[in-house]
Structures are given as structure tokens and as C-alpha cells.
Amino acid sequence: STIGLGNRIDLWYWIKDSMGNDWIWGKGIKTEFAYKVNEWNTKRSIENIYLNTLYHTGIVGLALLILSYLFTLRFTIRKYYENRLNIVKEVDFNLIAFITMFLYCIAGLGTQESDMRRIYVIFIPDFSDEVILF
Numbered sequence: 001s002t003i004g005l006g007n008r009i010d011l012w013y014w015i016k017d018s019m020g021n022d023w024i025w026g027k028g029i030k031t032e033f034a035y036k037v038n039e040w041n042t043k044r045s046i047e048n049i050y051l052n053t054l055y056h057t058g059i060v061g062l063a064l065l066i067l068s069y070l071f072t073l074r075f076t077i078r079k080y081y082e083n084r085l086n087i088v089k090e091v092d093f094n095l096i097a098f099i100t101m102f103l104y105c106i107a108g109l110g111t112q113e114s115d116m117r118r119i120y121v122i123f124i125p126d127f128s129d130e131v132i133l134f
Contacts, residue, residue, distance in 0.1 A: 008047055008110060010037075015051050026058030049108030069105050072120075076101060 014035040019027070027033075033055055035043045046052040054062045080094035104119055 011043070011046065011048060011051060014043060015046070015055055018055065022058060024058050024060060026054065026056050026061060029056050031056060047110065069101070072101055073098060073105070 014037075015033075018033065018035055033044060033046050037043050046055060050062060050065070053065050057064075076094050076098040080092050080098060083092055083094060100119070
């Protein structure tokens with residue numbers, strides 16, 4: 001029974017079935033998800049940040065979301081190693097930010113980001129002084 005998981009495993013297949021030909025740009029931000037599971041149940045929520053983004057904004061939006069996560073992770077860990085030379089046996093804010101952001105990315109597989117989005121907005125780095133490329 002997948003009731004304990006809220007059908008989160010089945011959700012991957014339901015999104016695939018619901019996308020149709022809208023994989024590139026998605027169904028649109030305002031489009032509501034509704035998948036008829038059976039005669040008594042229609043699934044109306046997507047409890048996964050990545051699947052929700054894919055459904056509404058397509059591969060383009062999902063790629064941009066994942067890139068923003070990767071840039072934020074890279075930025076925080078890089079700043080940690082740059083500042084590590086100046087800090088002796090103390091916890092660095094950049095390390096805490098990296099760990100928090102990493103756990104946020106993992107939590108996105110099982111939750112929707114309604115209130116979690118605020119955490120991410122706090123951790124968006126300021127790239128005004130430099131451009132970081134992979």
C-alpha cells in the first residue's frame with residue numbers, strides 16, 4: 001500500500017501520463033493538476049518540488065531550478081573553503097548554509113515548497129561581485 005507515502009511513488013508516473021506534449025514549456029503556472037486515480041479519488045496535489053516545477057514550467061523551468069540549486073551549493077561550499085583558512089576550529093556560516101541547502105534539495109523530493117521556498121530565498125547568493133561558471 002502506498003497510502004503512507006501519499007502515492008508519491010505513483011506521482012512520477014501520473015505526471016508522465018499528464019504531461020502530454022507539453023514537456024518543453026510545461027502546462028503553465030496557473031494549470032491545476034488533476035489525475036483521476038480511480039472512480040472515488042482524483043489526485044490534485046504534487047508533493048514534490050521537482051515534479052511540480054516540471055509539470056508547470058516544463059524541462060526549461062526544471063533545468064533552471066536545478067541549476068540555481070547547483071550554483072547555490074557550489075557558491076556556499078566554495079566560500080566555506082575560502083574562509084576556512086581564516087577560521088580555526090569554528091563552525092562557518094557557509095558550511096551551515098551548504099548543509100541546509102543540500103538537505104533542502106533532498107527534502108524537495110518528498111515535499112512541496114510552499115513554506116520551504118522562504119529558506120531558499122535566504123540562501124540565494126549575491127553574484128554581483130563575480131560570475132561563477134562550472
